[in-house]
Amino acid sequence: xxxxxxxxxxxxxxxxxxxxxxxxxxxxxxxxxxxxxxxxxxxxxxxxxxxxxxxxxxxxxxxxxxxxxxxxxxxxxxxxxxxxxxxxxxxxxxxxxxxxxxxxxxxxxxxxxxxxxxxxxxxxxxxxxxxxxxxxxxxxxxxxxxxxxxxxxxxxxxxxxxxxxxxxxxxxxxxxxxxxxxxxxxxxxxxxxxxxxxxxxxxxxxxxxxxxxx
Numbered sequence: 001x002x003x004x005x006x007x008x009x010x011x012x013x014x015x016x017x018x019x020x021x022x023x024x025x026x027x028x029x030x031x032x033x034x035x036x037x038x039x040x041x042x043x044x045x046x047x048x049x050x051x052x053x054x055x056x057x058x059x060x061x062x063x064x065x066x067x068x069x070x071x072x073x074x075x076x077x078x079x080x081x082x083x084x085x086x087x088x089x090x091x092x093x094x095x096x097x098x099x100x101x102x103x104x105x106x107x108x109x110x111x112x113x114x115x116x117x118x119x120x121x122x123x124x125x126x127x128x129x130x131x132x133x134x135x136x137x138x139x140x141x142x143x144x145x146x147x148x149x150x151x152x153x154x155x156x157x158x159x160x161x162x163x164x165x166x167x168x169x170x171x172x173x174x175x176x177x178x179x180x181x182x183x184x185x186x187x188x189x190x191x192x193x194x195x196x197x198x199x200x201x202x203x204x205x206x207x208x209x210x211x212x213x214x
Contacts, residue, residue: 002194002195003182003183003186003194003195003196003197003206004194004195004196004197005196005197005198006077006196006197006198024177026177026178026179027177027179029044029048029150029178030150030151030178030179030180031180031184033150033151033152034150034151034153034180034184034185034188035188040132040150040152045111045130045132048111049111049112052091052110052111052112052114052115053112053113053114053115056092056112056114056115056117056118057114057118059091059092059115059118066171066201066202066203067094067171068094068095068098069171069200069201069202069203070169070170070171070200070201070202070203070204070205071095071098071145071147071167071169071205072098073198073200073201073205074167074169074198074200074205074206074207075098075099075102075167077196077198078165078167078196078205078207081102081103081143082103082104082142082143083103083104083105083141083142083143083161084103084104084105084106084107084140084141084142084143085099085102085103085105085106085107085141085142085143085144085145086106086107086108086109086134086136086141086143086144086145086159087099087106087107087108087109087144087145087146087147088109088131088134088144088145088146088149088152089109089110089111089131089146089147089148089149089150090108090109090110090115090116090126091110091112091115092115092116092118092119092120093108093116093119093120093123093126095145095147096108096123096124096126097123099124099145100124103142103143105124106124107124107125107126107127108123108124108125108126108127109126109127109128109129109131109134110126110128111128111129111130111131112128113128116128131149131150131152131155132152132155133155134155134159136159138158138159139158139159139160139161139162139164140159140161141159141160141161141164142160142161142163142164142165143164143165143166143167144156144159144160144164144165144166144167145167145169146166146167146168146169147169147170147171148169148170148171148176148177148178148179149178150178151168151180151185151188153188153189156189157189157190160210162210162211163209163210163211164209164210165207165208165209166185166189166193166207166208166209167205167206167207168180168182168185168205168206168207168208169203169204169205169206170203170204170205171202171203172202172203173199173202173203173204174204176203182195182197182204182206185206185208186206186208189208192210193208193209193210194208194209194210195207195208195209
């Protein structure tokens with residue numbers, strides 16, 4: 001079990017957004033979801049879904065190079081790409097077109113139907129569902145991408161093929177409201193996984209795999 005920190009290859013495009021602090025209420029939720037069996041309930045899912053539904057109208061205004069720079073850097077540098085990819089928490093689909101350039105098949109899911117309805121470009125298939133109980137068979141994805149969203153560990157482990165990889169991205173690094181550090185993601189996944197991580201622009205990315213050599 002190892003996590004290697006790579007040198008930053010991409011500098012921030014603009015001045016860093018001050019973001020949020022460790023006392024942001026979402027930080028507690030993120031940790032509970034990742035590490036506690038009862039960290040995600042129907043009540044919590046409804047609250048989070050309603051929150052993102054309320055932000056869907058203006059969400060596309062947040063799209064831009066700074067929203068994809070960390071993911072793009074990770075995909076280019078991790079060199080762990082093939083096959084079928086799932087994006088958990090795809091929102092309005094700003095990453096899906098990019099992911100199609102790297103994977104043969106891409107599927108997106110999001111808890112917020114309002115977000116999915118705001119997609120402005122033709123996209124791969126998307127599904128409105130709860131990431132704690134995904135409608136896919138075991139070992140059905142080669143890669144899973146999660147950006148600024150929650151880590152549902154059991155579902156990630158169930159869906160990844162033995163040689164599959166998880167890409168974990170925070171677009172504003174530790175200033176992102178929904179944030180879990182690469183160390184904590186690694187800890188949650190377990191000793192079978194190795195990983196690499198790097199700052200990139202305003203954000204940070206990590207890639208974890210059972211078969212990755214470090």
